Amino acid sequence: MASFKQNNWARACVGAVVASMALAASLPLHAQNTAPNAPIPASSTPEYRLGAGDVVRITVYQNPDLTLETRVSESGVVSYPLIGQVRLGGQSISAAERAIADGLRNGNFVKQPQVTIAVLQVRGNQANVLGQVNRPGRYPLEVADMKLTDLLAMAGGTAATGADIVVITGTRNGRPYRAEVDLPTIFASQSRGEDIVIQNGDAIWVDRQPMVYIYGEVQRPGPMRLERGMTLMQSLATGGGLNQRGTEKGIRVHRKGADGKVQIITPAMDDVMRDGDVVYVRESLF
CATH class of the missing domain: 3.10.560.10 (Outer membrane lipoprotein wza domain like)
Structure with a gap:
């Protein structure tokens, strides 16, 4: 009888060990190597920043009467119920959400506001694609780190008559900016640094082929x-x-x-x- 109980106890121990090993194997590698209660590293990807002309929808959890669809004015502000003028232009989505939440909380309108902002139309951050591309025009920069190749893809790529050299003009740090990029070199080994990050107001020109x-x-x-x-x-x-x-x-x-x-x-x-x-x-x- 004692031997039977010992065997059952041994089987239970082995089963617990196998179950814990299976659980560990099913977890992502970073979860297996992270101590309990350790903070999750924040993403290094920059957030989209709101610009003048962007159309946004602002919602507050469990407060449907505070839902608002509005356009960011040329001065970068929106008029929000109860708290008035709020500057959102130039701020990331999370920073804009905190600004409205702070206004509702500090005014004692909502005790613990949970604010969500969704961008309905991107109008404040745009760039022009001109010249020998399949769909020239003005395109929104929907992400904060949109690269040159991303924008050219939105324009349908260079046309059959397009050159390999692309010219980017705009402003950087308040100064005029101009760069020439040789498209084939972007895809060469260890040359991804040539894929320039496009900023608001940039113009991309694709000349005709030689x-x-x-x-x-x-x-x-x-x-x-x-x-x-x-x-x-x-x-x-x-x-x-x-x-x-x-x-x-x-x-x-x-x-x-x-x-x-x-x-x-x-x-x-x-x-x-x-x-x-x-x-x-x-x-x-x-």
């Missing part, structure tokens, strides 16, 4: 995209190569100089082409 023009005795004369480091031979190959009447000895390139004047040069086949170059292939005399 072009080279080929005419004369080639298979497919006309304009074509100038790829990076493209040589004369590669540009001719893009045009289908010389036809039966063309000759390499008769190739001339018309290139505009820094002074705006056009120069006529005789390039080698491995010379790198430039934006706006005009390649002329002459007819063979024999």
